[in-house]
Each structure stands twice: as structure tokens, then as C-alpha cells.
Amino acid sequence: MAGKPKLYYFNMRGRMESVRWLLAAAGIEFEEEFLETRQQYENLLKDGFLLFQEVPMVEIDGMKLVQTRAILSYIAAKHNLYGKNLKERALIDMYVEGTTDLMGIIRAHFKLSPEEKERNLRLISERATKRYFPVYEKVLKDNGQHFLLGNQLTWADVQLLEAILMTEEKGSTILSQFPLLQAFKTRMSDIPTIKKFLQPGSQRKPPSDKKDIAVANRVFNRK
Numbered sequence: 001m002a003g004k005p006k007l008y009y010f011n012m013r014g015r016m017e018s019v020r021w022l023l024a025a026a027g028i029e030f031e032e033e034f035l036e037t038r039q040q041y042e043n044l045l046k047d048g049f050l051l052f053q054e055v056p057m058v059e060i061d062g063m064k065l066v067q068t069r070a071i072l073s074y075i076a077a078k079h080n081l082y083g084k085n086l087k088e089r090a091l092i093d094m095y096v097e098g099t100t101d102l103m104g105i106i107r108a109h110f111k112l113s114p115e116e117k118e119r120n121l122r123l124i125s126e127r128a129t130k131r132y133f134p135v136y137e138k139v140l141k142d143n144g145q146h147f148l149l150g151n152q153l154t155w156a157d158v159q160l161l162e163a164i165l166m167t168e169e170k171g172s173t174i175l176s177q178f179p180l181l182q183a184f185k186t187r188m189s190d191i192p193t194i195k196k197f198l199q200p201g202s203q204r205k206p207p208s209d210k211k212d213i214a215v216a217n218r219v220f221n222r223k
């Protein structure tokens with residue numbers, strides 16, 4: 001039996017949080033090494049663990065995977081969360097890229113100045129309610145089933161729930177015009193593996209703050 005996947009990243013959400021979500025949803029236990037010092041990062045570089053000198057890195061099945069998207073698609077495929085054929089995969093890819101784009105805007109938020117934050121909150125609300133959520137609401141309406149791909153849970157659903165919760169942290173009523181997404185959120189949150197991940201004490205991380213910037217600057221030798 002291979003050991004548990006080991007995640008190398010900061011003790012923060014960042015790009016790794018979707019990996020934590022996907023593993024948790026698949027019911028896979030994982031270990032984490034949190035980067036706190038320059039030395040830890042240099043050791044990983046010296047050992048040749050970081051193909052592009054970047055984290056996230058995940059040690060899994062004898063591989064040292066980098067590039068968040070590659071990590072996620074490997075985990076999704078391995079745990080039957082990546083559709084049954086190429087066409088389903090293409091749909092999942094499109095849905096996932098949509099939520100990735102939305103989460104990218106939200107992820108940048110904590111680094112902004114107060115004025116930029118105000119502008120960014122408006123952008124998040126506008127993109128969520130006018131561009132992204134209407135798409136997922138329509139997909140659920142058209143297929144009339146529980147998940148984006150119909151009756152099978154996929155990576156796209158897991159990442160949509162992550163994006164919904166992140167968006168709600170920035171505006172708690174953001175789902176008010178999307179009844180099917182509200183029901184989706186409730187249903188998804190009740191899946192036992194996800195329910196467990198949503199409980200306090202899990203490996204889910206809180207929203208990032210300024211302290212996280214200081215750690216990353218120290219590790220990457222930035223100013």
C-alpha cells in the first residue's frame with residue numbers, strides 16, 4: 001500500500017486549498033508539511049523536488065507532482081471524479097476553469113489595499129452573480145439532477161462548492177438569486193466526507209491574512 005499523499009505548501013489556503021478539498025471529498029487522508037523557513041524551501045530545491053521551483057507540490061504514488069492543475073486532475077482521475085469519457089472530461093474541465101477563475105479573484109483579495117479591496121468586492125459580486133453562478137444554476141436546472149454532470153459526483157462539483165463558500169465569505173447573500181445552487185450547497189455539504197471536512201478541526205484552512213504574506217516573503221526571499 002502506498003503511504004498517504006503528502007502536501008508541501010504554506011499553512012494557508014492559497015493554491016493548495018482545492019487539493020485539500022478534492023482529497024477530503026474523495027475520503028483520502030493526507031499529511032502536510034508547512035513551509036515556514038527559507039531553509040525548508042532550499043532543502044526541497046536541493047533535493048530536486050520542485051520541478052519549477054514552485055509549490056504546491058504533492059508527493060503521491062511515488063511521484064512528486066507540481067502544477068496545481070496537474071495535481072488536481074491526477075487526483076480526480078484516480079478517484080473516479082473526472083467523468084466517464086472524454087466529453088464528460090471536457091465539461092468538467094470547463095466548469096472547473098470557471099470556478100478556478102472566480103476563486104483567483106477572491107484569493108487575491110487579502111493582499112489588496114483598502115481601496116482596492118472595495119473595488120475587488122464589487123468585482124467578485126459582479127462576476128459571481130452575472131458570469132459564473134448563472135452558468136452552474138442553468139446546468140443544474142437543465143439536467144434536473146443533483147450534480148453538474150447529472151447523477152455522478154465529480155471534481156467540478158467539489159470545486160463549485162469550494163467556490164460558493166469562498167464567495168459567500170465575501171458577501172453572505174450572494175446566492176439569494178440562485179435557488180438551485182442553494183440546494184446544491186446543502187446537498188453537497190451533507191456528503192459524509194465533505195461534512196467532515198467542513199467541521200472545525202479538519203485540514204481546511206481559514207481565509208488568508210497579512211501574516212501569510214510575511215511567511216511567503218520570508219520563504220521566497222522577497223524584500
Ligand code: GSN
Nearest residue numbers: 014015053054055056066067068069220
Ligand atoms: O498552478 C501552479 O501550481 C503554478 N502554475 C503556479 C505556482 C506558484 O505560483 N507558486 C508560488 C507560491 S503559491 N502562490 O501563488 C511559488 O512557489 N512561487 C515561487 C517563487 O519563486 O516565487
